[in-house]
Amino acid sequence: MVKEEFYTEEELVEKVQTGEFGWLDYVNHRSREWKQEYTVYCKSRGLSINEETAEAYIELKQQQLEEALENGDG
Incomplete structure (x- = not known):
């Protein structure tokens, strides 16, 4: 079984910035929850799992x- 590796927000931003x-x-290294939610997000909308939809998902999470x-829920 492959061990999933997750990173902090700061580490992820740095990895994206450096390419x-x-x-x-x-998305796949943010958390297990994000991976699962992203898969559902794509399937429920008939979207492909790719860079473009991953970016849209991240934007949605940021809006949420x-x-x-x-609303004082954070």
Whole structure:
């Protein structure tokens, strides 16, 4: 069984900035929960799992976080 490796937000941002990771890598190494949610996100919308949809998913998660903070839920 392959061990999944997850990174902190800071580590992920650095890996994307240096070109080591793309957006799909970012999602897949953020957390097990993100990986599962992203798969459901794509399947429920009939989308392919790729860099473009991974970036859209990250934007959605950012919006959700901002909304939660605005509502005092964060």
